[in-house]
Amino acid sequence: MQPENKRWARRKEARPQEILAAALKLFVKKGFAATKMADIAKAAGVTCGTPYVYFSSKEEIFKAVVRELLLPQLARCHDLLSNFQGSSAELLRAMLQTWWQAMGESEFSAMPKLMIAEGSNFPEVAKIYQEEFVNPGNKMLRHLLQRGIASGEFRLLDIDYAIEVICAPIVMAMLMKHSLINCLPDELDPERFINTTLDLLLNGLLASPKDH
Amino acid sequence: MQPENKRWARRKEARPQEILAAALKLFVKKGFAATKMADIAKAAGVTCGTPYVYFSSKEEIFKAVVRELLLPQLARCHDLLSNFQGSSAELLRAMLQTWWQAMGESEFSAMPKLMIAEGSNFPEVAKIYQEEFVNPGNKMLRHLLQRGIASGEFRLLDIDYAIEVICAPIVMAMLMKHSLINCLPDELDPERFINTTLDLLLNGLLASPKDH
Amino acid sequence: MQPENKRWARRKEARPQEILAAALKLFVKKGFAATKMADIAKAAGVTCGTPYVYFSSKEEIFKAVVRELLLPQLARCHDLLSNFQGSSAELLRAMLQTWWQAMGESEFSAMPKLMIAEGSNFPEVAKIYQEEFVNPGNKMLRHLLQRGIASGEFRLLDIDYAIEVICAPIVMAMLMKHSLINCLPDELDPERFINTTLDLLLNGLLASPKDH
Amino acid sequence: MQPENKRWARRKEARPQEILAAALKLFVKKGFAATKMADIAKAAGVTCGTPYVYFSSKEEIFKAVVRELLLPQLARCHDLLSNFQGSSAELLRAMLQTWWQAMGESEFSAMPKLMIAEGSNFPEVAKIYQEEFVNPGNKMLRHLLQRGIASGEFRLLDIDYAIEVICAPIVMAMLMKHSLINCLPDELDPERFINTTLDLLLNGLLASPKDH
């Protein structure tokens, strides 16, 4: 008595997540405007009317993608880091690694692209992303830097701007995963990438002892 | 007999550039799909049929924007840097500053957003951007790093990945200029931003003398 | 074992009537096309699939509304009038009053609107209405007029057309109850309305004694 | 050089009126909801996008039909009657005849049906119709009755309600022209109809001299 006829399968619980997952994939690949509702439906294994059973419009699907799929990832990051013991440099390494694992290596790596591409057309979505994802993330990084500076481990920096310099490589790596644009000569090797990022951020380019 | 009097006889040469400039502004603000041909025309001061006199389709306008408007900027960068005399650190500073002035502070700051957002829908455009803009830019940076390493000024680094780490902050700054997303608490102060970027990239976070 | 406990076992007999009553209310308020099956179901206290247990389509519900709800009203009129004793003028008054009470003051006052609005899209329904409601009603009025003429109480009139002149005010009153259109400066006062109608129809506008 | 190819004919001036005329015909025949934009377009000899060059939505077409096609008819009536010399009974006859000629015998005879059928779904349209057509028409009739009463030609009546009784037959005749519903046994003969209406309204049903 397996549902031979998949067409009328009733899967009320699973459908919304399947639709959101399909939508995320397509939004990421083609952008919001170029993604057809019919394609989302097909990718989710339903027909074109079904998404409207669960979401009132394409834009609502977009919002739900952010809220339901992306925001939970931040909590994961937060949990992993909140109890960290060790040097600030080690904490930074742990943070970048966790971030990459939680986002960079999952389909959520596509969210930055999506927000950059479509945010200005959907201010509500951009606001959710900014306030519930970017700001909390920045806050975590700010604490980390302040912790390092307070302990004397880190130099005194222009923290506001340093945050961006530190975030930028990992965000760019995510963006490149989802464009045809690539700064790297080959496939991204995450370990090399994070090692190099940390090496540069912690020690800088200069070979000689610093003088300034 | 004055051709000036005939409204449609004037400036046959200037039209394409006006259309491309209008298109760039709108693509940047709203994305490719959300930009209507009629809006491009209006912004260029012509009517909706005129763009088709010069370009065969919306996509061709996109390509032309990249080729006609973006690529020349790279040449500017290249010229400025090719004859540089001085330390590699100073060269890096000059490069970031030139890059920011040529792109970050102009409307071309929007190109990265546009390419990230729409590149996968327009592989031809992405290819042009990759091969004629990104790759040459990376090559310049690679030379800079190799020059610094060869002279002993820079440490031995994983150059391929270091390139991305160095580019990322400035590209991210451009992206943020054109989204509602912002990692910075206030308006970007270019001087502070470039100083912090260079400080971090050259000296690293760590307070203690390096040992390796 | 109490069938009351099973929510879907209760009142198999009452369902169709509840659905038709709900449908009538909604058809009247919004028209046939603008009434959604789901709304009919909800108004009838069932879910969207239930109407299809009893009716094969929305149009069949429409037909049933006419047959089940409207036609019985005519019988009521007929019964009340068939045994009337008195002058023809009194009979006309009784007829208009009965008609208004049976239809004008009930929700059936909406049927004329519905038939005028949707009749041409549903010829079958229009035919039922015409043959089983309008024609019998006209016949009653024709008998009344013939009775009055035969007795010398009424003048000799073009009966076919007089029927319509006599019907028109009361039908219009029903139509106005269900539109945003209103010829009256205030709410309809049924007594004033029927008195004026009868006064005009019986005595005419002219002040002087008739001569013909 | 006649436009052999009708498809690209540019007829900016005529198009809107053609579209409205086509829309009126179809709205009348099928109702607003059942009329497809594509059908309006086809009936107007254009393709489905053209109506949107001139009207922003289907509802705007509806409004324009009322404003552009219906309201001018009222002016026609008004002009014909404003200079009338003669008895009030003759004026009433002239008014009904003019009304029937201007509306009843034209396609505008369909407007009452349309307003009754769709008015409640489009309050804005209903308001225009009520305020700019029904009210002015009623006002004209009120003046006529007051004129007749003041001169002693008409009896003292409940004017508000008499207006409706007088209007009703002619409005009903228009409604019947556009439904499958008919109170008359044969095709409407306008002359017989207006004669009977006037005869009844002026003299009443009763054969005996009035006493009151």
Added chain:
DNA sequence: GATGAATGAGCCTTCATTCAT
């Protein structure tokens, strides 16, 4: 070259209807 009315394919969304439960 320039115009802008006209085109028509395509997409989001609705909703009457179906059917597994």
Added chain:
DNA sequence: TATGAATGAAGGCTCATTCAT
């Protein structure tokens, strides 16, 4: 009998593109 998730055809509307002027 009743449910309500799922279906899919259809319609309003958009907009890139065309072409007579």
